[in-house]
Structure formats: C-alpha cells, structure tokens
Amino acid sequence: xxxxxxxxxxxxxxxxxxxxxxxxxxxxxxxxxxxxxxxxxxxxxxxxxxxxxxxxxxxxxxxxxxxxxxxxxxxxxxxxxxxxxxxxxxxxxxxxxxxxxxxxxxxxxxxxxxxxxxxxxxxxxxxxxxxxxxxxxxxxxxxxxxxxxxxxxxxxxxxxxxxxxxxxxxxxxxxxxxxxxxxxxxxxxxxxxxxxxxxxxxxxxxxxxxxxxxxxxxxxxxxxxxxxxxxxxxxxxxxxxxxxxxxxxxxxxxxxxxxxxxxxxxxxxxxxxxxxxxxxxxxxxxxxxxxxxxxxxxxxxxxxxxxxxxxxxxxxxxxxxxxxxxxxxxxxxxxxxxxxxxxxxxxxxxxxxxxxxxxxxxxxxxxxxxxxxxxxxxxxxxxxxxxxxxxxxxxxxxxxxxxxxxxxxxxxxxxxxxxxxxxxxxxxxxxxxxxxxxxxx
Amino acid sequence: xxxxxxxxxxxxxxxxxxxxxxxxxxxxxxxxxxxxxxxxxxxxxxxxxxxxxxxxxxxxxxxxxxxxxxxxxxxxxxxxxxxxxxxxxxxxxxxxxxxxxxxxxxxxxxxxxxxxxxxxxxxxxxxxxxxxxxxxxxxxxxxxxxxxxxxxxxxxxxxxxxxxxx
Numbered sequence: 001x002x003x004x005x006x007x008x009x010x011x012x013x014x015x016x017x018x019x020x021x022x023x024x025x026x027x028x029x030x031x032x033x034x035x036x037x038x039x040x041x042x043x044x045x046x047x048x049x050x051x052x053x054x055x056x057x058x059x060x061x062x063x064x065x066x067x068x069x070x071x072x073x074x075x076x077x078x079x080x081x082x083x084x085x086x087x088x089x090x091x092x093x094x095x096x097x098x099x100x101x102x103x104x105x106x107x108x109x110x111x112x113x114x115x116x117x118x119x120x121x122x123x124x125x126x127x128x129x130x131x132x133x134x135x136x137x138x139x140x141x142x143x144x145x146x147x148x149x150x151x152x153x154x155x156x157x158x159x160x161x162x163x164x165x166x167x168x169x170x171x172x173x174x175x176x177x178x179x180x181x182x183x184x185x186x187x188x189x190x191x192x193x194x195x196x197x198x199x200x201x202x203x204x205x206x207x208x209x210x211x212x213x214x215x216x217x218x219x220x221x222x223x224x225x226x227x228x229x230x231x232x233x234x235x236x237x238x239x240x241x242x243x244x245x246x247x248x249x250x251x252x253x254x255x256x257x258x259x260x261x262x263x264x265x266x267x268x269x270x271x272x273x274x275x276x277x278x279x280x281x282x283x284x285x286x287x288x289x290x291x292x293x294x295x296x297x298x299x300x301x302x303x304x305x306x307x308x309x310x311x312x313x314x315x316x317x318x319x320x321x322x323x324x325x326x327x328x329x330x331x332x333x334x335x336x337x338x339x340x341x342x343x344x345x346x347x348x349x350x351x352x353x354x355x356x357x358x359x360x361x362x363x364x365x366x367x368x369x370x371x372x373x374x375x376x377x378x379x380x381x382x383x384x385x386x387x388x389x390x391x392x393x394x395x396x397x398x399x400x401x402x403x404x405x406x407x408x409x410x411x412x413x414x415x416x417x418x419x420x421x422x423x424x425x426x427x428x429x430x431x432x433x434x435x436x437x438x439x440x441x
Numbered sequence: 442x443x444x445x446x447x448x449x450x451x452x453x454x455x456x457x458x459x460x461x462x463x464x465x466x467x468x469x470x471x472x473x474x475x476x477x478x479x480x481x482x483x484x485x486x487x488x489x490x491x492x493x494x495x496x497x498x499x500x501x502x503x504x505x506x507x508x509x510x511x512x513x514x515x516x517x518x519x520x521x522x523x524x525x526x527x528x529x530x531x532x533x534x535x536x537x538x539x540x541x542x543x544x545x546x547x548x549x550x551x552x553x554x555x556x557x558x559x560x561x562x563x564x565x566x567x568x569x570x571x572x573x574x575x576x577x578x579x580x581x582x583x584x585x586x587x588x589x590x591x592x593x594x595x596x597x598x599x600x601x602x603x604x605x606x607x
Contacts, residue, residue: 011575115473125476134517143516147524155541163548170555178478196561199570202488207559209495218498222544229537324490368546430477 009278013322014431018424019182021274025421036414043407046400047122055125055398064383064395068405069123074335074375075258076116076408077157077230078251082259084164086291088216097287099430100279103423105263106168106269111415112262113161115408120153122404134218149233156222156229163219169210173198174205174429190422223342225256234378240317241310241325241382250302254371257295257341261367268361268418270425279426282357289360291351297344303338317387325381333373342372445607447476447571448596450578455600457487460581462595468582476579496555501550502543506538510535511540520539569607581607 009017025033050057060067083105090098121127129406135144142149177198180191198204231251234242244250264285270278307326310318325334344366348359380395397405419425450456460473460483475481475488505511512536521529532539556562571579580601593604 016577118501135512145522146517146538147531151539152541155538155545159541159545159548160544166548167551170552174478196556198561200476200478200573201560201570202477202481203490204559204561205477205480206490206493207555211551213554214494214498215548218544218547218551222541222548225537225540225544232537269574362591399607 004033008398014279015428017276017278018426018428018431019179021323021420021425022179022187022422029417029421033414033417036410039410040407040414043118043404043410043438046403046407050122050125050400050404051127057398059396059398060399061393061395063386063393064380065355066123066379066383066394068397068401071372071375071379072405072408073116073119073123074230074251074379075372076112076119077205077227078255078258078371078375079262080109080112080116080160080164080259081223081227081252081255082112082263083107083221084160084167085109085256085259086263087167088220088223089209091212091216092220097284100276100295101267101284101424102210102430103168103171103427104267104280104425105423106164107416107419107425108259108262109164110161110168111412111419113157113164113320114415115411117157117161118408120150149229149236152229153233153257156226159228160219160222163215163222167212167215167219169194170208170215171427171430173208174200174422175424175427178428179424201278224252234382240315240321240385242378244306244309246306248295250306253295253298254301257292257299258291258368258371260288260295261364261371263294264360265363267355268364271350271357272275274425277427279431285360286355287355289355289363291359292360292363293345293349296342296349296367300338300342303341321381321385324385325377330377330381334377337370337373337377340366341374344370442586443568444586444589446582446589446592446596447605447607448580448582448585448599449603449605450576450580450601453481453483453578456481456580457483457580459596459599459601460487462599463582463592464607466595468584468592472583474568474581476573476581478573478575481578492558494551494558494602497554498551499551502547504550505546506539506543508546510539513602514537539540540587571605571607 010366058067058069060069083102087098087105088100090102107271121130123132133144133151135146135151142325173195176191176195180188180195183191228248230253231247235244235247263376267280267285267288308321310322324330345363348363384393384395386392442535445519448456448459450459451467456475462476463473470488473488499552510532517530527534568581568583571581573579580596581597582590589606596604
C-alpha cells in the first residue's frame with residue numbers, strides 16, 4: 001500500500017467532498033434504491049403471507065423448530081457488532097485512524113440491529129402476541145418468565161439498540177448544526193431540529209467529548225453482553241453440542257469477526273460509490289484487514305477448541321451431531337465455512353504482498369458467507385439430530401424463508417442508501433485534514 | 442445590561458493567553474465562552490468546567506439496577522411459576538435482566554446529562570453567538586459597558602486578530 005506525499009487537503013475541500021454525496025441523487029442511486037426497495041417490499045409481502053397462512057409456510061418442522069429465521073437473527077446481531085464495538089474500542093484507545101471509519105461502522109450497527117431484532121417477531125408466527133413479552137400481567141395475571149432467554153434477548157437488544165442510536169447520534173450533532181447553516185428547505189428544518197440548537201461552544205464540545213468517552217465504555221459492555229445472551233439462547237439448553245461454556249466468547253468473537261468483514265465491505269462500496277477515495281484510505285483497509293486476520297485465527301481457535309472437546313469427550317449423542325456436521329450431510333457446508341472463514345482471509349490478508357483493498361473486500365465477502373454458514377451449522381444439525389434417534393429430522397428452507405432472508409440484505413442496502421443521502425458518512429468535525437494518497441496500483 | 446464581545450483567534454495559544462488575562466481581571470467562567478467548529482484542547486485549568494456526567498451515569502445505573510431487580514422480584518412472587526425446585530427468584534436467572542437495565546440506566550442518564558450540561562435542552566440564554574469561521578477560535582466575553590475597552594484591549598494584546606461587539 002502506497003506511501004502518502006506531504007500535501008494537506010484544505011479544510012474547505014474536505015467539507016465539499018464530504019457534503020457532496022448529500023446533493024441530488026444520480027440515476028444509478030435511484031435504480032439501486034428501487035431494486036433494494038422492491039426486494040425488501042417482496043420480503044414484507046412474504047411475511048404478510050406467512051402471518052395470513054400460518055408459520056407452516058416456513059420450512060420449520062419438528063424437530064427443527066429453528067430455521068433460517070434464527071440463523072438470520074444470530075447473523076445480523078453479529079453484524080451489529082461492527083460499528084459500536086469497533087468504534088468504541090478505537091475511540092477508547094484514541095486510535096486516530098478510526099475517524100473516517102466510525103460513522104460507517106456505527107450506522108451498520110443500528111441498521112443490523114433493526115433487522116436482527118425483527119427475526120424473533122418473524123419467527124414467532126403469531127406476531128400479534130408479541131406483547132406477551134412486555135412485562136405486565138396479562139389477562140390471567142401471569143407475568144413473563146424472567147428466566148427465559150427470550151426475555152433476556154428482548155432486554156439486551158432494546159438496551160443495545162437504544163445505546164447504539166444514541167452513540168450514532170451524538171457525534172452527528174455538530175455536523176448537523178453545520179449542515180443546518182448551509183442548507184435550505186426541508187433539509188434545513190430537519191438538520192436544525194436534530195442539531196438541537198448546537199452553537200459550537202466549549203461547554204457543548206466538552207460535554208460531547210465526555211459523553212462519547214463514557215458511552216464508548218458503556219456500549220462496549222452492552223455489545224459483549226448482547227451476543228453472549230444470544231449464545232446463551234443455545235447453551236442454556238441441554239442439547240448436544242449446544243451446552244457449552246465457551247459459547248459466549250465464541251459467539252462474541254464470531255460477531256466481531258463478521259462485523260469487521262461487514263465494515264470492510266460497506267467501506268469499499270461507500271468509498272467507490274461516494275467517491276471518498278481521499279478519505280477512506282488504504283491504511284484504513286490495511287488496519288482493518290489485520291484485525292480481520294487476527295479474528296480469523298481467533299475464530300479458528302474457538303472452533304477447534306469447541307470441536308476438539310466434543311470429539312475427545314466422545315459422548316454418543318454429541319458425536320452424532322459432530323458426525324453429521326463434519327462427515328455427513330452438512331460436511332460440505334462445514335468445510336466450505338472453514339475455507340471461507342480461515343483459508344481465504346489467511347492467504348489473502350496474511351501474505352503481505354497480496355493484501356490490498358480488493359483482496360480485503362474479497363476476504364470480507366467470504367467471511368460473511370462463512371459466518372452465515374457457521375450460524376446455520378450451529379443451529380440446524382443439533383436440532384435435526386436430537387438425542388432420540390427416532391426423532392431425527394431434516395430441514396429445508398421454503399421460498400418464504402429464502403425471500404425474507406434476501407429481503408433483509410436488501411433492507412440493509414436500502415437503509416444505508418437513504419442514510420448516505422441524509423447524513424455525511426464521515427464525521428466532518430472529527431476529521432483531521434491529512435495528506436491525500438495516490439490511487440492503489 | 443451586559444455587553445458581549447467576540448475575539449477572533451487563529452490558534453489555541455493566544456486564546457489561552459486571553460482567557461488567563463481576563464480571568465486574572467476578575468472575569469468568571471460564566472463570562473467566557475469559546476466557540477469553534479471543532480473541539481479545542483486548552484492547557485489544564487484554563488477553561489475547566491466541572492462535569493457530573495460520570496456520577497450521573499453511576500446513579501442512573503444504580504437506580505435502574507434496583508428498579509429492575511425489585512420489579513423482577515415482585516413479578517416472580519406476584520405469580521409464582523413452577524420452577525422445579527429452583528428458587529422463585531434467583532440472581533443467577535434474573536442477573537441478565539438486572540445487568541441490561543443497569544446499563545440502560547447508565548446510557549440514558551449519560552445522554553440526559555449530556556443534554557443538560559451542554560445546555561442544549563435548558564432555556565437558552567439570550568446571549569448572541571458569533572459566526573464561527575472554519576479553523577478559527579472565537580472567544581465571547583460578557584462584560585459591563587464600562588469594561589468594554591479593558592476586555593477589548595486584553596484580547597488584542599493576547600493576540601486576537603480582531604474584536605467585534607456582538
């Protein structure tokens with residue numbers, strides 16, 4: 001990755017470059033938004049059909065009562081660790097290079113959580129009884145069971161989502177105040193309302209910086225707890241290969257791993273689509289690639305530790321699941337997951353000569369595929385191979401589940417497209433003018 | 442009747458000198474406000490404004506912890522579920538709920554304290570705000586009409602490129 005010459009980008013140019021994406025949308029933008037909207041709308045229609053016809057239109061059957069919906073739930077909650085966690089860690093450690101990266105990451109967190117949080121509702125089937133989870137005594141004076149991991153999920157996700165929205169919003173305020181001064185019409189009204197009358201006084205800056213530091217610490221603790229709680233959804237049941245003490249850290253590591261992959265992928269798209277090549281530099285991709293590589297190794301370690309103890313323990317019921325996962329019907333998925341999550345990142349990012357923005361993007365795409373498969377392989381084989389051999393079953397997703405899954409990815413794209421037209425993707429006030437970097441060779 | 446002056450500075454050093462000089466002449470922290478388009482780091486003690494944000498976050502966390510734990514305890518005893526011999530209320534099982542609400546309390550109180558301490562939600566003072574130029578530091582000084590010349594002189598002597606009456 002090339003060295004930078006000693007020329008500083010002037011402040012007004014930085015501001016112009018970062019505000020330019022907020023201008024009138026191009027035809028390509030509208031086409032992308034329309035496609036994303038159409039697929040997301042199709043997913044909502046499919047969900048409507050499922051509500052009308054019943055959960056039977058999904059492929060979940062006894063004994064596999066958790067299918068694509070729960071796989072997607074765990075996957076999206078994992079992706080949500082991209083922003084807040086990475087941004088918070090880098091903010092707490094005062095890593096200067098984080099500045100152009102944080103908002104891209106924080107937005108991923110909020111959108112991924114919104115999408116992930118929908119899946120328990122979709123999976124519920126009878127979504128209109130969702131309010132039973134809300135803690136108040138129902139018609140039979142029955143309170144929710146606070147021992148249930150479902151309630152744990154609800155509280156964890158609500159806390160994480162509220163914290164992430166605040167964490168995204170706080171550093172937006174000074175930018176919104178600047179935008180309110182420069183824009184007119186509905187944009188001016190929107191930015192003025194959201195900037196809360198920010199004037200740029202030292203009292204405001206002091207409070208903002210202090211709040212951001214405090215929020216970074218708090219959100220870090222919440223982010224870790226959220227994916228640990230998601231892991232406990234599984235490990236609290238005495239099902240083969242689920243009842244594991246390392247599921248919490250295993251899931252958290254996987255979540256950060258997939259989160260960084262999502263961040264690199266989104267950064268590549270944002271960089272190219274919004275022409276931010278001068279700001280999202282190869283050094284940012286290089287640093288994130290190293291983090292991805294580190295987490296790839298950590299993921300392999302946890303996967304090996306988890307599977308080795310199952311194999312060494314040789315419990316017949318666990319070995320059945322282990323067998324179908326590594327040698328049976330799910331083996332191609334398992335080994336493809338290892339290829340995507342370890343072999344590809346290790347080769348493309350571990351060999352310095354090969355490390356570039358392009359290879360980081362390829363490795364990230366592979367990691368996302370691999371991590372989705374990991375969630376699938378944790379959930380489905382265990383449920384399809386219960387302790388009683390007579391109860392073994394099979395799971396195949398239906399078109400409804402596949403449509404809703406595709407719709408969630410489109411919804412992510414759609415929300416990101418809308419966000420990028422309303423708010424600057426890089427925090428202007430946090431951005432320090434830096435030497436421009438020549439295009440990668 | 443107060444008068445507001447705005448000194449325009451190119452860097453932190455002259456602004457720091459101006460603040461020190463003004464403070465030595467009896468101007469309080471409430472009279473001096475710095476405006477900029479990015480956070481300015483002054484030397485320690487120059488423009489130190491005390492913050493109760495950490496304390497508020499801790500108090501918010503404790504409050505929500507007590508409320509959540511108390512609520513779960515009440516709910517579990519209000520309609521005791523069959524627990525198979527396990528205690529009706531156990532911190533092991535309700536610990537997650539208590540923890541998440543504790544963090545929720547800390548997050549919400551931090552945000553609330555930010556809004557309060559930054560002055561964004563309080564009734565706004567009528568004081569005028571200087572127009573912020575990029576990469577410039579504006580020091581607003583509140584003084585009595587007879588102090589105008591003195592404040593003007595102190596800021597120019599410290600290195601202000603200009604002083605305007607707001």
